[in-house]
Amino acid sequence: MPPPTRRAQRRTEALSRERIVEAAVELLDTAGEGGLTFRVLTERLATGAGAIYWHVANKGELLAAATDAVVASALAPGGSRESPQDEIRAVALGLFDAIDAHPWLATQLSVQLSRTPWGPVAPRIFEGIGRQVRALGVPEESWFTVGSVLMHYVLGAAGQNAANSRALEPGASRAEFLDSVSKAWEELDPDDYPVTRIVAEQVREHDDREQFLAGIDLVLAGVAALHPPAP
Amino acid sequence: MPPPTRRAQRRTEALSRERIVEAAVELLDTAGEGGLTFRVLTERLATGAGAIYWHVANKGELLAAATDAVVASALAPGGSRESPQDEIRAVALGLFDAIDAHPWLATQLSVQLSRTPWGPVAPRIFEGIGRQVRALGVPEESWFTVGSVLMHYVLGAAGQNAANSRALEPGASRAEFLDSVSKAWEELDPDDYPVTRIVAEQVREHDDREQFLAGIDLVLAGVAALHPPAP
DNA sequence: ACCTGAACACCGTTCAAGT
DNA sequence: ACCTGAACACCGTTCAAGT
Numbered sequence: 001m002p003p004p005t006r007r008a009q010r011r012t013e014a015l016s017r018e019r020i021v022e023a024a025v026e027l028l029d030t031a032g033e034g035g036l037t038f039r040v041l042t043e044r045l046a047t048g049a050g051a052i053y054w055h056v057a058n059k060g061e062l063l064a065a066a067t068d069a070v071v072a073s074a075l076a077p078g079g080s081r082e083s084p085q086d087e088i089r090a091v092a093l094g095l096f097d098a099i100d101a102h103p104w105l106a107t108q109l110s111v112q113l114s115r116t117p118w119g120p121v122a123p124r125i126f127e128g129i130g131r132q133v134r135a136l137g138v139p140e141e142s143w144f145t146v147g148s149v150l151m152h153y154v155l156g157a158a159g160q161n162a163a164n165s166r167a168l169e170p171g172a173s174r175a176e177f178l179d180s181v182s183k184a185w186e187e188l189d190p191d192d193y194p195v196t197r198i199v200a201e202q203v204r205e206h207d208d209r210e211q212f213l214a215g216i217d218l219v220l221a222g223v224a225a226l227h228p229p230a231p
Numbered sequence: 232m233p234p235p236t237r238r239a240q241r242r243t244e245a246l247s248r249e250r251i252v253e254a255a256v257e258l259l260d261t262a263g264e265g266g267l268t269f270r271v272l273t274e275r276l277a278t279g280a281g282a283i284y285w286h287v288a289n290k291g292e293l294l295a296a297a298t299d300a301v302v303a304s305a306l307a308p309g310g311s312r313e314s315p316q317d318e319i320r321a322v323a324l325g326l327f328d329a330i331d332a333h334p335w336l337a338t339q340l341s342v343q344l345s346r347t348p349w350g351p352v353a354p355r356i357f358e359g360i361g362r363q364v365r366a367l368g369v370p371e372e373s374w375f376t377v378g379s380v381l382m383h384y385v386l387g388a389a390g391q392n393a394a395n396s397r398a399l400e401p402g403a404s405r406a407e408f409l410d411s412v413s414k415a416w417e418e419l420d421p422d423d424y425p426v427t428r429i430v431a432e433q434v435r436e437h438d439d440r441e442q443f444l445a446g447i448d449l450v451l452a453g454v455a456a457l458h459p460p461a462p
Numbered sequence: 463a464c465c466t467g468a469a470c471a472c473c474g475t476t477c478a479a480g481t
Numbered sequence: 482a483c484c485t486g487a488a489c490a491c492c493g494t495t496c497a498a499g500t
Binding site for chain 2: 484
Binding site for chain 1: 463464465466467468
């Protein structure tokens, strides 16, 4: 007789919004965006569709809650007392790693941000970044500009990195993956895409996190140039 | 008798991939992301579902083609002979305006970028920006960093702007919209979201395009600081 | 108050059949 | 080669009925 697995236990606890969101995150992680379905969710939770709708208004709200849960834990305050620049890098890397671990986050965050009114996750991210911008000594009128550039770069670049990691299937080797990438790039017309082709060659040789942080440093250099710290 | 409208004409031209993509863009523009359906597409084109599948592999390919068509026309070369900085602003504003006119572009671009292998639209955008980065005199090793920061900021910020414009429904006044926004912001706990609340107040008073360009200038300042032009 | 699960409307996609 | 349109499998959501 097999030992009882977590998956096999059938409703020892009552259904709750938390349990539903937790199951949704698990499903998104293992089966991807298309894998989250009310059908399989009801199976996993050993319940009926109506029970889920009692705790959650609809699928959109469930996705928003799952997104917020993961982001909240990613932004949980870490160490402390470093320079504001290091704090910004830490927040950025926290989101980078969260998106890497939960690739569906990239698409979901873009959806959540482009929805009005904002759900809970948008202010959470903006505040996490904005506080470090404030700590940097940036004047109030520029918080939005600096925060926006950082936030959009972090989410966009992290999403792209996650897409690349995901494309590297468990079975395939890194060499195989890079081959398929370079094959795609070689199909670009060298006359139409000179810059993209050169960049594509380089991308394969660099460390992902290092390259990600180079973008952060570029923005920080712009901040230092436009808002030099008082002497 | 009403004059013949473009919509009423029933298949005077043969079906083609171009006509299908054109109809898809129209549908996305008028009915939003959820409005593009094979059911209504077949009605609009006075045909059957199978006919569309003869020209297009599936819905994903159709969305990619619609996205690429709009982006291609948005990046069509404009004036000329300005400074590289002005060229970058022009490219950025071209994408900004395209996303404003076609709000579904924001989500679609994020989907297209996070798909491996890249479709045609990703290199198109990166090249459009990357060429100006090259013109700026940025050394080759930094093209990826600078291009990535610019691209992700442009797409992210433009998407957010489009979401706000869309929220301002045709009937509603700008005052009403701003009221609803500020109401949402006031629900944020001042202790938990001090920065976000201050920024939210400011956002309502500023011009969208101006604020967008401020982000571009921040990145350009970083480029100038890290890669000063040879004397 | 909380849950069940059949039923509904709708979706993307297929495919035998036509021209 | 190109098109038709009924059929299929699947989806999110509802709701009368139970406890």
